[in-house]
Amino acid sequence: EVQLVQSGPEVKKPGESLKISCKGSGYSFTNYCIAWVRQMPGKGLEWMGNIYPSDSYSDYSPSFQGQVTISADKSISTAYLQWTSLKASDTAMYYCARHESTGAFDIWGQGTMVTVSS
Amino acid sequence: DIVLTQSPDSLAVSLAERATINCKSSQSVLYSSNNKNYLAWYQQKPGQPPKLLFYWASARESGVPDRFSGSGSGTDFTLTISSLQAEDVAVYYCQQYYSTPQTFGQGTKLEIK
Numbered sequence A: 001e002v003q004l005v006q007s008g009p010e011v012k013k014p015g016e017s018l019k020i021s022c023k024g025s026g027y028s029f030t031n032y033c034i035a036w037v038r039q040m041p042g043k044g045l046e047w048m049g050n051i052y053p054s055d056s057y058s059d060y061s062p063s064f065q066g067q068v069t070i071s072a073d074k075s076i077s078t079a080y081l082q083w084t085s086l087k088a089s090d091t092a093m094y095y096c097a098r099h100e101s102t103g104a105f106d107i108w109g110q111g112t113m114v115t116v117s118s
Numbered sequence B: 001d002i003v004l005t006q007s008p009d010s011l012a013v014s015l016a017e018r019a020t021i022n023c024k025s026s027q028s029v030l031y032s033s034n035n036k037n038y039l040a041w042y043q044q045k046p047g048q049p050p051k052l053l054f055y056w057a058s059a060r061e062s063g064v065p066d067r068f069s070g071s072g073s074g075t076d077f078t079l080t081i082s083s084l085q086a087e088d089v090a091v092y093y094c095q096q097y098y099s100t101p102q103t104f105g106q107g108t109k110l111e112i113k
Helices: none
Strands: A003-006 A010-012 A018-025 A033-039 A045-052 A057-060 A069-073 A078-083 A092-099 A112-116 B004-007 B010-013 B019-025 B039-044 B051-055 B068-073 B076-081 B090-096 B108-112
Touching (some): A003 A092, A018 A033, A018 A092, A033 A069, A045 A092, A045 B090, A057 A069, A078 A092, B004 B090, B010 B019, B019 B039, B019 B090, B076 B090
Parallel strands (some): A010 A112
Antiparallel strands (some): A033 A045, A033 A092, A045 A057, A069 A078, A092 A112, B019 B076, B068 B076, B090 B108
């Protein structure tokens, strides 16, 4: 079964760092890109950026450039989304999703809820 | 950035009736070299991740019931549910993957009347 399994929910304080993960299985991880999508509470979907695990090339939305880092370790079929200093406004559900280099998001992770509160 | 505007924002339709959701793009998402529209539709039910319904604007994803259809080209697209079922209650999003940053419409909430 093709699936993306994300790491569990996180509760952090402002200023803390965080790295969440997305592990792919059931397919060749390097043949597809992984995108990260934010969904703030009660809001819509926002594309944050993506990564090509084959060469670790990443692309970011201008809205998120410099705010997060997307990386991947193809040896363990896992992509990551990282913050160095969280803000309360980072509170959201974060989804990873698989897609071909130019394609729709056909497989989604279950989501990781990140809560940032003092 | 390409802006996708969905209409309506919310919609209430009776069971077995037709539901229609529109998505208008601020610029064409039709790639002339392959004649494909880089437009997808997703369904998101409460507490679940989005689910792909259509890609290339009208190509139905495997397992999606045929009461769902996607149409349109260039800048104007439509998602139609021919006979609404209770399990179709969800928020529906269009997405363009023609250029980065990829963008989503604001979503349309579909309910039963």
